[in-house]
Amino acid sequence: MTSVGTVSQSLSYAQILANAQKLTQPAAATTPANSTEPGATNVTLSDAARVALTLKDFATVTTDARTTMDKLLADAKLTSPLQDGALAFDLSKVDRRELYAMSTNSGQRFTADEQKAAAIELQGRFDQALAGPTAVGRVTGGMKGLYVAALAYYDAMGPEEKASAAYADQRAALEEMLEKLKSDPATLPGTVANDPVNEYMARLAAGETGELRDITDVAADARATLDAQYKESGTSKPDYSDFDSRSLAAVALNSAAKFNPAEVRAASTEMRSRSGTALLQSLKSAGNGDPAAFAQNVISLYGAMSPEERAAAGWSENLYAAAVANYQTASKLGSMLAQATGSPVFGGSESGSMSLMDYL
Numbered sequence: 462m463t464s465v466g467t468v469s470q471s472l473s474y475a476q477i478l479a480n481a482q483k484l485t486q487p488a489a490a491t492t493p494a495n496s497t498e499p500g501a502t503n504v505t506l507s508d509a510a511r512v513a514l515t516l517k518d519f520a521t522v523t524t525d526a527r528t529t530m531d532k533l534l535a536d537a538k539l540t541s542p543l544q545d546g547a548l549a550f551d552l553s554k555v556d557r558r559e560l561y562a563m564s565t566n567s568g569q570r571f572t573a574d575e576q577k578a579a580a581i582e583l584q585g586r587f588d589q590a591l592a593g594p595t596a597v598g599r600v601t602g603g604m605k606g607l608y609v610a611a612l613a614y615y616d617a618m619g620p621e622e623k624a625s626a627a628y629a630d631q632r633a634a635l636e637e638m639l640e641k642l643k644s645d646p647a648t649l650p651g652t653v654a655n656d657p658v659n660e661y662m663a664r665l666a667a668g669e670t671g672e673l674r675d676i677t678d679v680a681a682d683a684r685a686t687l688d689a690q691y692k693e694s695g696t697s698k699p700d701y702s703d704f705d706s707r708s709l710a711a712v713a714l715n716s717a718a719k720f721n722p723a724e725v726r727a728a729s730t731e732m733r734s735r736s737g738t739a740l741l742q743s744l745k746s747a748g749n750g751d752p753a754a755f756a757q758n759v760i761s762l763y764g765a766m767s768p769e770e771r772a773a774a775g776w777s778e779n780l781y782a783a784a785v786a787n788y789q790t791a792s793k794l795g796s797m798l799a800q801a802t803g804s805p806v807f808g809g810s811e812s813g814s815m816s817l818m819d820y821l
Contacts, residue, residue, distance in 0.1 A: 596764020
């Protein structure tokens, strides 16, 4: 398919959810630019500088990581975070810097199993960041979204990861691929050395990405979390604010029949509220009412959800099919308008003679 316009404002699943969350958070207080204090000096710090001032030193992160792993093992009544080579419990809420400390055996304080478990979780987070853009690429044939998402993931790494040689090589590869895609949108992964997207694609082809914990295990964790809530608060009203999407889905679907009707109803309401907010944010982020970009955002959201999340949110295969059809219609219309007016119009693929679909 030939590109007929500028790149659509298509976002990854994680970006859409993050933006949606920002809509519900109160604005941070700001400091007046001018001070009335005599002799006061105004210093404006960049966002990066402010973050740096709040970062723990890595020795403290390592100590916290050891404490976190000990608690997880104790709560699960296990001596290893692995079972049959897979994660034995949920690590999704563990701080990323703590995971990196575990995976690199910082301070020689982590076992081989703990290092492997942390590496599995970190790899899973990268795969999840690319899941939505991959779903979009299957429809549009474009590669750029995968590299934009991968670059955003690398930029969000902690300072210790960024100090590694692997980070420097891999991030440089991502930037080089994005430059190549500007001049030749048909460029495929594997063109540049050290490309983490190429490694992801190889694992995707081998069926080694997107492996999720069994939903019954997720439900057991959710049950334990709710029970702990009730014990601490003295009430039986569930609070799902800290539940990740799949844990929430486990309750909404009453997986393993572990939840009462009130918990299920509340979880279903929360799940649909979250998915509705994400859809609204995906519409706003499409920009200028671009139907192709909105369709891509919906495809990205759908592709990054687990089957349980889709079911709990009420997202059927018909919704996905409609998003694909809308994208194709908008692209065709954009192509026709571009030919008639000689100007770029919304929609279209970034690819040329080859595409992500050809690669896969």
